[in-house]
Amino acid sequence: MRSRFSFSMNSRKTILCLEQALTLPYATQRFVQLGWRVIRIESPGKPGQSNPGDPNRYIGEDTGEKDLHAYYIAPNVGKEAITINLRKPDGQSLLKRIIKELHVDVFLCNTLPKRYEQLGISYNLLKEAQPNLVWCGISAFGPDYPDRAGYDPALQAMFGYMHLTGDPDRDPMLCGLPIIDLKAGDEAFSQVLLAMMEREETGHGKRIDISMAQCAASWLITALPQLEFVEDEKELFTRSGNEHRSFVPSNCYPTKDGYVYLAIGSDGQWEKLTKIKGFAHLAKDNRITNNGRKEDRENIYTDIRKGLQSYTTNDFIDVCLKNNLAVAPVHDVKDVAGLTFVDELMVKTTLPNGKNVKLFPAPMKTDYLAKQNNSLPCSPKLGEHNRSVLREVGLTNEDIENLTNQKII
Numbered sequence: 001m002r003s004r005f006s007f008s009m010n011s012r013k014t015i016l017c018l019e020q021a022l023t024l025p026y027a028t029q030r031f032v033q034l035g036w037r038v039i040r041i042e043s044p045g046k047p048g049q050s051n052p053g054d055p056n057r058y059i060g061e062d063t064g065e066k067d068l069h070a071y072y073i074a075p076n077v078g079k080e081a082i083t084i085n086l087r088k089p090d091g092q093s094l095l096k097r098i099i100k101e102l103h104v105d106v107f108l109c110n111t112l113p114k115r116y117e118q119l120g121i122s123y124n125l126l127k128e129a130q131p132n133l134v135w136c137g138i139s140a141f142g143p144d145y146p147d148r149a150g151y152d153p154a155l156q157a158m159f160g161y162m163h164l165t166g167d168p169d170r171d172p173m174l175c176g177l178p179i180i181d182l183k184a185g186d187e188a189f190s191q192v193l194l195a196m197m198e199r200e201e202t203g204h205g206k207r208i209d210i211s212m213a214q215c216a217a218s219w220l221i222t223a224l225p226q227l228e229f230v231e232d233e234k235e236l237f238t239r240s241g242n243e244h245r246s247f248v249p250s251n252c253y254p255t256k257d258g259y260v261y262l263a264i265g266s267d268g269q270w271e272k273l274t275k276i277k278g279f280a281h282l283a284k285d286n287r288i289t290n291n292g293r294k295e296d297r298e299n300i301y302t303d304i305r306k307g308l309q310s311y312t313t314n315d316f317i318d319v320c321l322k323n324n325l326a327v328a329p330v331h332d333v334k335d336v337a338g339l340t341f342v343d344e345l346m347v348k349t350t351l352p353n354g355k356n357v358k359l360f361p362a363p364m365k366t367d368y369l370a371k372q373n374n375s376l377p378c379s380p381k382l383g384e385h386n387r388s389v390l391r392e393v394g395l396t397n398e399d400i401e402n403l404t405n406q407k408i409i
Contacts, residue, residue, distance in 0.1 A: 012037060013196070016099060017108040018086070018121060020054040022152075022178060023212065024110035024138050025075035026185035031106075031192075032078035032376065033347075035368030039102075039389060040076065041095070042382060044083035044409055053083065053382040064353050065381065073379045074359045077349045081380035082389050083409050091408045092120030096129040101393035104130055106192055110138040113146035113209075123207040133205040134195045136188050142211030150212060152178040159216040160223065168239045183219060184212040248293040249300045252330060258313040259330035262304070262320070266290075272323045279307040348375045383409065 017028050018041045028038045045052020053067065060071030082098075085091040099107065107126055109116075116122040116137070123135040137143070140150025156162050156174055166173035188210045195206040217224075222245075223237045230236060237245060242261070244250035249270075250263040264270050267289055274283035282303050286292045293300055308316060313329050320327040329335075336342055337358070345361035347369070362369055386409050390400050403409045 013105040014102055015039070015106045015108065016041065016102075016104045018042075018119075019108065019110055021056055021110065021181075022075060023181040023185045024108055024188065025054075025056075026182055027138070027188040027192075028079070028108060029075045029077070030186075030189045030363070033362045033366050033369055035366070037080070038078070039080045039082060039098075039385070040380070041086075042081065042083050044085055044383065044407065047407070057382065063351055065351075067382045068352065068379060073349070073351075074347075076379035077347065077359065078376035079380055080385040080389065081383060082386050083383040085408050086119040086121065088406075088408060089120075090403075090406065092125075094403070094408060095120060096126065098389065098393050099126060099129040099133065102389075104133065105196065106134045106136065108136045108138070108188065108192070112149060113137065113139050113143040127205055131205065132199055132203060134192055134199060134208070135205065136192050136195075136208040136210065138184055138188055138210040138212065140211070141213045142209050152181045152212075155180045155212055155216050159213065160220060161216070164223065164237055164239060166239045167241045170239075172239065180212055180216045184210055184215045187215050243297075246290075248290060248297045249304060251301055251304075253301075253304055253308050255308050255311050255313045255316055260308070260313055260316055261328050261330060263326040265326065269325055272325060276307075276319055276323065278310055279304070282307070346374060348373075349378045350375075351378055 012035060013031075014037045015028060015031055016039050017024060019025050019028060020042065025040070028040070032038050040054075042053035051058045051067075054072065056069075056072045057067040058069050058072075060069045063070060063073070084095055086095065098104070107121070109121055111119065111121070117125070120126075123133075126135060127133045139145075139148075140155065141148045153174055156165075156179075157172070159180075161180070162172035162174060165175055188208070191208045191210065195208060199205060226236050242252040244263065247263070247265050250261075250265070252259055252261050262273075264273060270287070270290075270293065271283075273279055282300065284296075287296055287300065311319075317327050317329060331339075337346075342361050343358070345365070346358040347360055347362055348356060348358050350356050362374075387397075387400055390403070390409075395403075400409070
C-alpha cells in the first residue's frame, strides 16, 4: 500500500500560470525555488499598446530593458514566459494544447473569477485537457464575489490592519510590506503542495480557490477573539505604536547612536533588566508582575530611555544578550542586506546587461537552489519563450508565424 505522504519534492513538475502583479508571481516563485518548471502566461497586448503584459514589468527602477523594470524582476527569476490572447477561441485552444502536450501538473491564475469562463481558464474547461490537473485561483474575495477586485492596500484597510498599525494618536497606517499579497501567495503555495500530495494517492486533480480577504482575516487571530472576551469595547485592540499589546516593556527605544527594540516577555526577564548597570531605578514593587507594569507602562518607558542614554546600540545589545534578553537593533534595508545570514541566502541573477545582482533570500534552503549556487536565470521578457515552448508542443515555424499574424501570440 502506498505511503500516505509519498509525494516527492524532488520530481520536476510543470506549472502554467496566468499571472500578474505580486501575489501569484510570489507563489510561483516558491515553486521555482523547488526546481519546478514555471511558465507564466501574459496577454500579448492590443495593437499599439505601449506596455503590454504584466503591468509590474514597467514598475520600479529602469534596468535598461523596457519590460524588465526592478519591481518585476525578483518574483519572476527562473521562469519562462509566453503570450496567449485568451479572448480568442484559438488562444483558448492553444492553452489546452500546451496543458495536454506538456503534461502540466498545476494551473494557477490571479484573475477575476467572472473571467474564468470568458477566458477559457476555468477548472472544468482545463481539466478536459488534463483530467488530473490541480487548479488554483487567487482573487480578492473568492468565487462568491466574482467581480470584486482588490489590492493589498485596500484589503489592509478593510480588514483592520491599518486600524491596528501606527501610533494611537495619529492616522491609521499601512504595513511597510504588502503582507496580504504575500500571505495569499504562501497559502496558494501550501494548498497546491497538499493537493499534489493528495493526487499521489487518489490520481485526481482538484480545484483550489484562495480568497485574499479570507487570508487577511485569518491573521487576526490575536484581535478578533477579543470581541468574545472584553467587557468594554474601549479595551479592543487599536493602534499601539511600537508597543507589544500584552507584554510590558516591549518597545522601541533610542540609544546614543540609534535604536533598539527590547522585548521583555516574563517577570524573570524584567528582574534581569533591573540588575543591568544603569537600570536599577526601574526596580519598584508595583512593577514586579506584568499586570503591574501595564498599569505603569508610560513611566517605565521613560525610565528605560533614561537608562539607555549612556549606551550605544551595540553595547546595550551585548549586555542584554549576556543576560538572555530579547533585543535587536532597528535596521534599515541596507543593514539587513549586509547581515551575513541574509547575504549567504540571497537568490542571485544576471541582468541582460551582464550585471550580477542579489535579490532576496529564499524562505528556506532547498536542494535545487543549493545546486544552482542560489543563482537563477533572469526574469523573462514578454513572450521570450513563445517559440521554444510552442515547438515543444509540436507546432511548426509556420504554425507559430500564423499565430503571430492572427494576434494569438
